[in-house]
Amino acid sequence: MTGQSDFAAALLDPDRSTPAGLCGPGGAPAGARFDVYRNNVAVSLTEALETGFPTIRALVGDPFFKAMAGVHLRGFPPQSPMMMDYGQDFPAFLESFDPVAHLPYLADVARLELALRRAYHAADAIALDPAALAALPPDRLTRARLILAPAVQVLRSPYPVHAIWTAHRDPNAPKPTGGGQTVAVSRPVYDPMADPISPAQGEFLQQLGSGARLGTALDHAAQDPEFSFSTTLSLMLARGMIVSVEESPAP
Amino acid sequence: MPDMSLIPPTLPIGAGVGFKPAHFAAIDADPGAVTWLEIHAENYMGAGGRPLAQLRALAERFPISVHGVGLSIGGEGPLDRDHLDRLARLTGWLGPASFSEHLAWSSHDTGYLNDLLPLPYTTATLNRVCDHIDQVQDRLGRQMLLENPSTYLAFAESDMDEVSFLQQIARRTGCGLLLDVNNVFVSATNQATDPVAYIDAFPLHLVGEIHLGGHDADMDDGGAPLLIDSHGQPVADPVWALYAHTLRRGGPRPTLIEWDNDVPDWPELASEAARAAALLAPVLAPAQ
Numbered sequence: 001m002t003g004q005s006d007f008a009a010a011l012l013d014p015d016r017s018t019p020a021g022l023c024g025p026g027g028a029p030a031g032a033r034f035d036v037y038r039n040n041v042a043v044s045l046t047e048a049l050e051t052g053f054p055t056i057r058a059l060v061g062d063p064f065f066k067a068m069a070g071v072h073l074r075g076f077p078p079q080s081p082m083m084m085d086y087g088q089d090f091p092a093f094l095e096s097f098d099p100v101a102h103l104p105y106l107a108d109v110a111r112l113e114l115a116l117r118r119a120y121h122a123a124d125a126i127a128l129d130p131a132a133l134a135a136l137p138p139d140r141l142t143r144a145r146l147i148l149a150p151a152v153q154v155l156r157s158p159y160p161v162h163a164i165w166t167a168h169r170d171p172n173a174p175k176p177t178g179g180g181q182t183v184a185v186s187r188p189v190y191d192p193m194a195d196p197i198s199p200a201q202g203e204f205l206q207q208l209g210s211g212a213r214l215g216t217a218l219d220h221a222a223q224d225p226e227f228s229f230s231t232t233l234s235l236m237l238a239r240g241m242i243v244s245v246e247e248s249p250a251p
Numbered sequence: 252m253p254d255m256s257l258i259p260p261t262l263p264i265g266a267g268v269g270f271k272p273a274h275f276a277a278i279d280a281d282p283g284a285v286t287w288l289e290i291h292a293e294n295y296m297g298a299g300g301r302p303l304a305q306l307r308a309l310a311e312r313f314p315i316s317v318h319g320v321g322l323s324i325g326g327e328g329p330l331d332r333d334h335l336d337r338l339a340r341l342t343g344w345l346g347p348a349s350f351s352e353h354l355a356w357s358s359h360d361t362g363y364l365n366d367l368l369p370l371p372y373t374t375a376t377l378n379r380v381c382d383h384i385d386q387v388q389d390r391l392g393r394q395m396l397l398e399n400p401s402t403y404l405a406f407a408e409s410d411m412d413e414v415s416f417l418q419q420i421a422r423r424t425g426c427g428l429l430l431d432v433n434n435v436f437v438s439a440t441n442q443a444t445d446p447v448a449y450i451d452a453f454p455l456h457l458v459g460e461i462h463l464g465g466h467d468a469d470m471d472d473g474g475a476p477l478l479i480d481s482h483g484q485p486v487a488d489p490v491w492a493l494y495a496h497t498l499r500r501g502g503p504r505p506t507l508i509e510w511d512n513d514v515p516d517w518p519e520l521a522s523e524a525a526r527a528a529a530l531l532a533p534v535l536a537p538a539q
Contacts, residue, residue, distance in 0.1 A: 005360065012361065041366045078363040082334075083363075123299040124300065
């Protein structure tokens with residue numbers, strides 16, 4: 001083992017002995033001095049998870065979150081210096097961590113928090129002027145593609161993730177009830193937003209996001225009789241989800 | 252040999268602070284004695300959003316120092332090329348007044364450890380660090396500043412002292428040095444050496460920037476004092492005294508207040524910057 005392999009392994013494993021060749025003043029054994037580095041690593045990564053997953057922390061409580069973060073950070077240390085990306089493995093970890101097996105919705109709440117963080121750092125986009133849509137005759141509009149902002153993401157869950165997330169931001173919010181939710185994440189200017197949407201609206205956004213023509217996405221969404229294009233479009237415009245309309249010749 | 256085509260640091264000789272988003276509006280309203288700002292490079296490597304918008308706005312008004320914390324210049328493995336590319340993109344569009352990094356390592360095969368870890372001062376480390384700094388300066392097209400670390404322990408295998416180690420790096424790579432006076436005080440206390448002797452031996456003519464920050468006091472298992480570089484409180488009085496000594500010896504330098512944890516309201520941080528500016532003033536314009 002090289003010096004740094006040994007040092008790194010001991011940093012992440014509190015049961016491992018202090019690496020050889022480290023000393024305090026006058027050559028005395030380093031002893032607890034090595035623990036300063038151990039503590040720095042554990043505390044800084046724990047704080048990064050606390051900052052990244054405030055709802056998970058609120059759901060399980062601070063002492064439990066800290067203990068759980070300690071297990072996670074040792075199993076899944078960051079893979080790059082881009083700390084804004086740290087925590088991608090956290091949802092899968094929550095799914096496999098036995099002590100939270102009775103809280104099966106945690107992983108999807110963590111996925112929502114990750115989506116909001118991605119939206120926060122996503123590339124800037126200028127929202128489309130609604131007049132540009134209104135100006136297009138219907139036949140040209142249905143053949144066009146609506147280009148979505150880079151921040152737009154859709155999350156589906158068998159749990160009421162949006163209601164859970166809201167309940168931990170607003171003490172007056174109703175207690176989460178019911179089944180699954182689909183959530184649209186967007187960033188109108190600089191602050192990410194999460195809106196509960198119907199599964200058909202989620203499907204519609206995903207179709208647009210993967211490059212389908214508006215007409216194709218609408219035909220698909222029409223399978224749900226409750227899908228309303230005007231309601232969906234209002235939300236998309238209000239949240240700055242559309243950046244441009246791309247017209248291409250009819251096939 | 253120093254490469255004369257590299258862009259040298261051009262920070263103003265005055266007080267700066269480490270920028271925190273919570274202070275954006277307050278700085279805009281009244282920067283006080285602050286004449287430049289420092290950012291942590293890694294916080295501004297996203298694709299867009301508020302961080303970059305704030306940075307663009309600040310850069311119109313203040314010279315910006317880009318301070319990297321994640322490059323792992325002392326790492327045993329090769330430099331992270333992707334990360335160096337991200338730094339090059341940031342310094343490319345921003346055109347900062349300075350770029351600096353640490354004499355430390357933070358990445359290994361196991362991952363990124365998010366801390367500035369210590370190095371043995373040996374010929375092997377020296378060769379590796381110089382090689383990495385050459386790559387950084389080549390890629391960025393800039394002369395960088397290398398910062399002295401806070402250390403909590405030493406390596407039995409070290410056969411050079413830290414000052415001569417830094418001096419040799421600067422001579423071989425042409426990089427400048429960032430002198431963190433709090434780190435000098437913390438390390439000297441922890442290693443039971445004399446911080447004033449460290450400053451007196453330091454090649455102050457190579458210093459392009461000074462850092463000041465707060466530390467926590469603890470004890471090791473033998474009851475010896477152990478200071479922790481926490482950046483979570485005001486600069487300690489003995490560190491101010493050591494800073495004044497540094498200025499008397501080496502002349503005025505751009506000076507940064509670092510406060511990264513338990514960040515105070517702007518007036519308290521601004522008053523720390525004002526204290527640095529007050530110590531700089533008489534050195535900048537000696538009384539006739």
